[in-house]
């Protein structure tokens with residue numbers, strides 16, 4: 217509950233910061249045009265409240281387009297150094313907001329054929345000699361990395377499975393498979409940008425663990441993906 221309210225505060229806070237500039241401009245223009253202090257202030261406040269209310273409508277699922285989430289995200293990104301926010305705070309806000317909406321809005325169950333499990337190549341153990349980005353099936357399930365377990369889960373749910381070597385590769389995979397549901401594993405940056413990119417496809421984001429630092433022998437708990445698939449699939 218505490219995490220949920222922290223995410224909401226961040227999201228609405230980003231929108232509040234964004235609304236300061238247009239509100240101030242309207243206020244100053246109206247003052248200069250002789251509209252009077254109260255009218256100018258009221259107009260500025262209307263803009264501020266309109267942006268906040270649009271944010272609430274997106275959060276409650278009434279508005280589906282993620283433009284307002286993008287605005288909050290990029291505002292927080294710009295203000296991150298000034299506000300001394302920990303690394304990847306805006307990215308984690310996008311992922312949490314998206315997952316919450318995906319769960320609350322999911323009124324239908326998907327089939328395995330409509331589902332894509334998309335994972336980054338850094339999950340593969342660096343000593344593994346197989347070129348999985350071309351053919352994940354060449355994995356020998358040796359247990360040194362989570363790919364083998366993920367392939368087992370993929371088979372159980374009869375879903376598509378792909379390994380992306382980066383953002384462009386992930387985009388191409390999504391264009392080729394045209395899934396209705398994506399269960400995506402990635403780092404905060406790739407995951408947040410990918411989520412904002414693939415709208416209106418329903419996406420569930422799972423962060424990879426950096427046991428050896430970023431982009432190197434990363435890890436994901438297969439049970440997390442399994443739980444997401446059980447929730448969304450028929």
Ligand code: SF4
Pocket residue numbers: 340341344345346348354355356357358359360361362363364
């Ligand atoms: S589980 Fe598969 S991908 Fe991972 S190291 Fe073993 S053979 Fe390579």
